[in-house]
Amino acid sequence: MIEIQIKTFSELTTEELYRILQLRSEVFVVEQDCIYQDIDGKDDKALHVLGIKNQQIIAYARLFKSGDYFEYASIGRVVVTKNQRRFNYGYEIMKASIEAIETYFNETTILISAQAYLKAFYKNCGFVEFSGIYLEDNIPHIMMIKEQVQLSDELSF
Numbered sequence: 665m666i667e668i669q670i671k672t673f674s675e676l677t678t679e680e681l682y683r684i685l686q687l688r689s690e691v692f693v694v695e696q697d698c699i700y701q702d703i704d705g706k707d708d709k710a711l712h713v714l715g716i717k718n719q720q721i722i723a724y725a726r727l728f729k730s731g732d733y734f735e736y737a738s739i740g741r742v743v744v745t746k747n748q749r750r751f752n753y754g755y756e757i758m759k760a761s762i763e764a765i766e767t768y769f770n771e772t773t774i775l776i777s778a779q780a781y782l783k784a785f786y787k788n789c790g791f792v793e794f795s796g797i798y799l800e801d802n803i804p805h806i807m808m809i810k811e812q813v814q815l816s817d818e819l820s821f
Contacts, residue, residue, distance in 0.1 A: 666715040666723060666753055668760040670768070673708040683721045684712065691743045700801040702741075706733065711768055715744070715757045722748045723757040729769040736809070737771040758789045762810070772812035780804035 676684070688702050709732045715723025725742045733740070739761045744753045765771055778786050780797050786808050787793075795807035 666717045666756055668756070669714045669716060670760070670764050671712050671714065673710065673712065676712060680714065680721065681707075684714070684724055687721060687724055687743055687745060688741055690745070692741075695746060696803065698801050698803060709733075711764060713757060713761050713764060715753055715760075717748065717753075723753045725757050725761045727761055727765055727769075729765075730771055730773075734775045736773045736775040737765045737769050738775045738777075739765070740776065754785060755789065758786075762789070766812075774810045776808050776810075777805050778808050780806050783808070 671680070685703065692698060692702060693700070706728075707726065710726035710728055713725045713727065714721050723744045725739050728734070728738045728740070730736050739758070742754065742757060742761070744757065762774065765774055774791075776786065776791060777800060778791070781804070783793060783806060789810070791808035791810045793806050793808050797804045797806055799805070
């Protein structure tokens, strides 16, 4: 079990921001052997979801409301440190992220640009694929979307 904290950019401490950037670099740049600009000037617009275990940030995601990154709300930079993945903390960070988008942004449609090899993971989180494979930073990606339908609005008796 991890403790989830949700913070705006200005609420992050210097140490938290350092640990987040360290984790993202550790996985997305070093582990995946992908040279790209992680610090993209968008963190200040994002809502940050931190997964904390033993006082360490071991999981993370950043969230955007519709219009700040994509047309719809989005989740990105989803990451779990390598030695903690076997505990399925990715599902906890995604669940918290989906709930945070609903709570903080009052939105239920969520768009993600997912690494293609994680398609099954995101499907398990309720996302469906709606694009072909494309390269982003030389890594195969797919667009996926999660839409929550209000059944009461569609049913008539």
